[in-house]
Amino acid sequence: MRIVCPFCGERELGEFTYLGDAKPVRPAAGASEDEVFDYVYLRDNIAGAMSEYWYHGGGCRAWLKITRNTLTHEISSVEPAAGVGARQVAR
């Protein structure tokens, strides 16, 4: 598999680490136990296009949000994951 890192260009799979589903958003402070439980444990089992977190540890150390088809491994988009998992919190 090849991943086109937006910072480094096309690189080989071995440079990256997989984390998992990029859909869940971390609940804000004060969220209920149920909300956090959903965030930590509940995942859809997707057959098709799925957005995922990948880490370019063998390159620029950027966390990436990648849309990958779980049936074909086709990657349709790669973008920086900056802020993807954050709910806007009051500072």
Added chain:
Amino acid sequence: MITSQPNRLASGGLIDRSAPLNFRFDGKTFAGFQGDTLASALIANGVKLVGRSFKYHRPRGILTAGSEEPNALVELRTGARREPNTKATTAELYDGLEAASQNRWPSLRHDLMAVNQLFASIFVAGFYYKTFMWPAKFWEAVYEPAIRRAAGLGRAAGAADPDHYDKAWAHCDVLIAGSGPAGLAAALAAGRSGARVILCEEDFLLGGRLLADGGTIDGMPAAEWVSRTLAELATLPDVRIMNRTTLFGVYDGGTYGAIERVNDHLPSPPEHQVRQRLWRIVAKRCVVAAGAIERPIVFAGNDTPGVMMASAMRTYVARYSATPAKRIALFTNNEDGWRTVEAALGAGLQIAAVVDARPDVSAAHRALAAKAGFAVLNGFVSGVDGGKDGVKKISISLAGGARAEVETDGLAVSGGWNPAVGLTSYHRGRPKWQDDISAFVPDGAPPGMEAAGAANGAFGLGACLRQGFAAGAAAAQSAGRDGNAGAPPVADDEAFSLTPLWHVAGKGKAFVDYQHDVTAADIELAQREGFESVEHLKRYTTLGMATDQGKTSNVAGLAIMAAVSGKSIPETGTTIYRPPYVPVAIGAFAGQHRDENFHATRLTPSHHWAAEQGAVFVDTGLWKRAQWYPRAGEKDWLETVIREVKAVRGGVGFCDVSTLGKIDVHGPDAGAFLDRVYINTFSNLAVGKARYGLMLREDGMVYDDGTTSRLAEDHYFLTTTTAKAGPVMQHLEFCRQVLFPELNVQLTSVSDQWAQFSIAGPKTRDLLREIVDPAEDLSNEAFPFMGARKVSLRGGIGARLFRISFSGEMAFEISVPARYGDALVRNLMLAGKQFGVTPYGTEALGVMRIEKGHVAGPELNGTTTAADLGLGKMMSTRKDFIGRVMAGREALAARDRQVVVGIKATDSARRLRSGAHVIPKGEIPGPANDQGYITSVCFSPTLDQWIGLALVERGRDRIGEIVHAHDPLRGEDYDVELCNPVFYDPDGGRQRG
């Protein structure tokens, strides 16, 4: 005495008669020529019997002339280089080659295991499941060893492989598999268009079927066209031809696997050269011109030595000048089979008869038969007379119902051709049925891949050239190379008329899968027993599961299944194709990563010095860490470790702790960031101070711990455990980038930048004053416990000094740039001599941490909470942090959780061992009353007995209770007392002093 080569033609062929070679097969010496394969050389020497079959030990000969060979498997080479299941048909002959037949005892000609044929009824489809079901323990003790002796393939070398293997990457625009007419035409078109081309050919010669079948291309003989084409390709800027290289797999994103047999054609690789090289090729486009595989017809006795694929028969005659038979019979259902007749006649061989399943044989062929004086019989071969000495006679069922017999010493068989659909099907593409050639052709090929020529079902020479050229040009174009491809090569198209024929019913064993001894009757039985799906058929009969992966057998097998189940072949379908296309040695996948190079090794800054001291090292992940430093006269490791601990507790010692993960945290929000990743607060840490921190996973379990210091308002220095250095960095980057982008903070991994030593013991300050600039005040007032700041060393080198203690002693950790690590350790020894300074290893470090009750890896095991570790009070209630909410779950706060507690044996002479289970005293051990287990143990020189830490239910509420330690693994049972985990200096006066 070397035998002559009785079956070698006087002239012709692509062998080098000026380079004679000697080789040995089953101990007998033979002669051959450069350019031979082992198979062609055996044929030239009249050897027909080359192996025994897998289950029935039937005599077998050479069936094919390529990598699809199911029969002629040998053990090649001797000693540590002995390689089992090597195909004689692809093994290049070299001088001194040694090969042995397999799966026979005591000899190939007199194989006692052939009695298996008498018990054939127990070896039918599914015999593994039927015969050896009961009793279960008989499987390991009786059945499996017996089967392995009786049925099987070659023997592995049993010694370490002395050769080297390599792995390499290559990148190109257009990758081409195969160098036949389609592959060479594709390379021409792509190369002329300006594409970067790699062409892989598994043979050592280029040309594919042209090598044996010839033909006319662009008005010249095929051989001349091939050499002109290769000459032109050599002038193109970026066309790379790799022979002896098989493309074996297709992976995601245009990545391909190829195995290059760099030196398999030599007795052993030349010095400093590899045996094989595993290539990962990244290609924008791929043209599969891998050709087609001729398929057998299934009839009784079709495995008799001397029965051979028709194309293989003419390959041996035309390419190798070796004659498998003197009086050849042909059994064909298609036009292409007749080329073997032409080749045999051209070489001066006799034709016994042609048995053609088609009623309408052309007038030209009939004229040829009349001229050469052989009969053309319309019908089927239904039986073979012969055995280990080869074919003697064939029986024929004529179309009208009559029978005939023909004497022959070699039967060529052609059932048509199957395009090599492996590569195009490796992404679960299902080949589709094409009626006019009665074969599966590629469909659903992976992105960027196209098949051309025979691999695409186009069998005519002209069509191969046209399709190959067009595919090469299109591939170059879509890779962005649009130079002028010029004119395509031109040739005529031969007729290919075929009447489908898979199986001739008759008495006697008719083999579908030669290598796994699967017969037509096995397939019929599988169908009767309900294993009708091709995937079930495959597992039940083991059809196509041998080392050849059913290249000659799969399609015939499913055609027979289709016939007996009353379905069409396309309805029956194919099994899923999976790489590798040919067997690939594990050594090639390993490459250089074996033995001491299995993984990278990380050495601490003091490693070379420690090695000079005779330190014993322990592997910790990739690191080598000094475990202890033995001295002359010490009888065992324990004596050494006791000495090291006493030296620290009574004087001063040091230990390299550079393996800890180290991260610089910079930025105005650094403190706020650390507050979110640690359970305790760091934003309120004063500059110049250090604090112990604990991280959780988001599920509330403890992730890692370490000391973090504030070196400036906007600069923290964070340490992790050795094991979690990489994962914590990745986790913190996730928090920083993905979860908390609003924080202005940056992380830098500095694990390798700093050499860090723990210096511990009451004389630590005395030693440090010899090292540190005298202007630095190290007094307890100026540098109190948990102080942390930059200092200058004597000579002006900048260092970081942390007053932290893992051992429980008065201690500092000192960091210097890694390049000074070796100098620092040598200076510590020099300066510390007057104080009796003692280097100590990880074992003494571990003893002192257990004495002090500090948790480490065995307790931070991914299932413990902060409270379990006795650190629950560190959890801030006034801020959000990773893991906070989940850590509050009812079960994680339950009162009966297993928590860290100290243990010591009631018998002070007793040795403890970690892993022992803790159960209430007086109860019978079992899962119902298992209350935890011992996690860490050591012999404490300070307490003069073994002590430990354990995870025990309500452990801290039970201090003083005597419980039972049960160790079924080591057969030990003893009593231990639960106690305060801090065995040494519980009020911490020593580390503060």
